[in-house]
Amino acid sequence: MKNKKNLIVSSGNPHKIEEIKSILKDLPFNILSKDEVGLKDLEVVEDGETLKENALKKALEVSKKVEGIVIADDTGLFVDKLDGRPGVYSSRYAGENATYKNNNEKLLKELKDVPLEERTAKFKTVIAVVLEDKNHITITGECSGKIGFTPEGEDGFGYDPLFIVDGYNKTFAELGDDIKNKISHRADALKKLREALKNIIEDDRNENTSSK
Template sequence: MKKTRLIVASGNVHKIYEIKKILKGLPLEILSKDEVGLKDLEVVEDGKTLEENAIKKAIEVSKKVDGIVIADDTGLFVDRLDGRPGIYSSRYAGEDATYEENNRKLLMELDGVELEDRTAKFKTVIAIVMEDKSYKTVEGECLGKIALTPRGNHGFGYDPLFIVDGYNKTFAELGEDIKNKISHRANALRKLRVELENILKG
């Protein structure tokens, strides 16, 4: 059976691995933007929302390749901080900030705030640009709280700080198998899978 090309507008190896795992079994050849020769393509994420950023990234890549293109944008929205870091989550402590620097800044901003007042949600929006250049988006959320100190050593980004509702453990403590079932990205990717199944049938 001929496979349809699905290009992920990202070079993040964690992300590609997660996507391949959740879309396993579909007749897709899943490639990162690096693998289709777009390693140097940097899209400026200047949208006001996750949706705008995801759509912009997917459209820019789709102009240069054949196939279906997906792009996602994820943000951590902390209630006590009026939704920050939000769309700036990956560069919260500065343009080239490390995960540790972002985490440090977040803990500093929440210094003195009790655990029950550190409610937050992770949200992922995935944009899908079809071969005819039409597009749609799907999204997933995960609710939790921000830990008082980093916990666990799996995962990446804010995983050591995000205590998932109903688990009393951070993503970094739960490990990738559980994370890949319950996370914001997993929820969005499951919806993506349904959309792709429909597209492939169509």
């Protein structure tokens, strides 16, 4: 492709945007947040019953208003002992205007006196991709771990200080962005997304070549 295409992320979360830019930096796209394309005030109500429904809804709403490929994700923490809660409600587990601290405190309260071996959990991310022709695909990434007893580490956001990653014995907040961006649920999904985008780029090249 001679010219870079726009890849618009249906989010204004700076942590998320930087993570996505880091993982997709080798691809020929201008990666822009919804704020950067003039949609800062666009708020999509995440009322889906699954991560997939929410991700797709956010991507489609932005896609109606911009030119380019649009991606949106929804992420949830699924704790086995809590029958999968907080799940799709992870960002607002302690209420609509809950802070990260509020959500973490509620989670710890619900797991009070539960031993570490029973605090198993998974982070899941679903990414929805709406292409320029409005066709769409979804991609899922996962990361397994356990919920710690106290917040540990200074990096990361959300439940990162509580989520002890399998195989590392440290929380996401202790591991730092470099490692997190290689092993996290979102990283897993974004790696799969990168492969899908490479195929889209190749299809475009083949189409342009055959039309000459």
